[in-house]
Amino acid sequence: MDKRFEISLMLDLYSELLTDKQKDIMDLYFNDDLSLAEISEINNTSRQATYDIINRCQKLLLQYDSKLKLLDKQILVSGVKKEVQDKLAILKQKICSEDELDIINSIIEDIKQI
Amino acid sequence: MDKRFEISLMLDLYSELLTDKQKDIMDLYFNDDLSLAEISEINNTSRQATYDIINRCQKLLLQYDSKLKLLDKQILVSGVKKEVQDKLAILKQKICSEDELDIINSIIEDIKQI
Structure with missing residues (x-):
C-alpha cells in the first residue's frame, strides 16, 4: 500500500488520539493535499516546524497501529x-x-x- | 453494563497501549480476579501502589475508549x-x-x- 495512503487511513482511525493542532495539520497535509509551505503560512509558523509535527504524528500513528492493528482489522x-x-x-x-x-x-x- | 465487566472488555481492546507491568496487574485483577493483597504480594509491592496502578490504568482505558469508541463498535x-x-x-x-x-x-x- 502507498505509504501516504496508509497514513491517511491511519489518520481516520487514530486522529482522535492526536491533539487538535496535530489533527488539523495532518488533515491539511494528507486529506486536503496542501504543501508544507501552504500549511506553514496558514499556521503562521516555519516550514521546519510543520515538517516536524507531521513527522512526529506519522510516527505516533504508526506506533498506535503497530499496537492496536486497527488498519489490518x-x-x-x-x-x-x-x-x-x-x-x-x-x-x-x-x-x-x-x-x-x-x-x-x-x-x-x-x-x-x- | 457492569463497570468491572466494561473495564475488562476495554482491557481486551486497549491493553497493548499499556506497559507490560500495567498489563500484568490489570490482567491479574480483572481477568484472574485476584485481590489487591494477592497482586501486591506477587509483585512485592504495597497494596496502595497496586491500587494506584489499577486506578490509573482504568482512567487510561476510559480515556482511550472515549476517543476511539472501539467498545461501542x-x-x-x-x-x-x-x-x-x-x-x-x-x-x-x-x-x-x-x-x-x-x-x-x-x-x-x-x-x-x-
Missing part, C-alpha cells in the same frame, strides 16, 4: 463485507420466494452497518 | 453478526437447492471472520 472486515455482499447478490438472483428475498434484503441492510 | 458488530447468523440459519432451513445452500454456508464462514 479494517481491511479484513472490508474484504469480508464485500465478499458477503457479492454472495448475497448472487443468492438474490437465484431465489424466487418473496419470503426468502425479504430475509436476504434484511441481511444486506444489516451488513451495511458493519 | 465491537458491541454493534457483535449484534449485527448475531442478527445475520440467525437470519442465515432461518434461510438455510427454507432452501433446498444444494447450490444455494453452498452459498449460504460460505457466507456463514465469511461472517465468522469478522
Whole structure:
C-alpha cells in the first residue's frame, strides 16, 4: 500500500488520539493535499516546524497501529463485507420466494452497518 | 453494563497501549480476579501502589475508549453478526437447492471472520 495512503487511513482511525493542532495539520497535509509551505503560512509558523509535527504524528500513528492493528482489522472486515455482499447478490438472483428475498434484503441492510 | 465487566472488555481492546507491568496487574485483577493483597504480594509491592496502578490504568482505558469508541463498535458488530447468523440459519432451513445452500454456508464462514 502507498505509504501516504496508509497514513491517511491511519489518520481516520487514530486522529482522535492526536491533539487538535496535530489533527488539523495532518488533515491539511494528507486529506486536503496542501504543501508544507501552504500549511506553514496558514499556521503562521516555519516550514521546519510543520515538517516536524507531521513527522512526529506519522510516527505516533504508526506506533498506535503497530499496537492496536486497527488498519489490518479494517481491511479484513472490508474484504469480508464485500465478499458477503457479492454472495448475497448472487443468492438474490437465484431465489424466487418473496419470503426468502425479504430475509436476504434484511441481511444486506444489516451488513451495511458493519 | 457492569463497570468491572466494561473495564475488562476495554482491557481486551486497549491493553497493548499499556506497559507490560500495567498489563500484568490489570490482567491479574480483572481477568484472574485476584485481590489487591494477592497482586501486591506477587509483585512485592504495597497494596496502595497496586491500587494506584489499577486506578490509573482504568482512567487510561476510559480515556482511550472515549476517543476511539472501539467498545461501542465491537458491541454493534457483535449484534449485527448475531442478527445475520440467525437470519442465515432461518434461510438455510427454507432452501433446498444444494447450490444455494453452498452459498449460504460460505457466507456463514465469511461472517465468522469478522
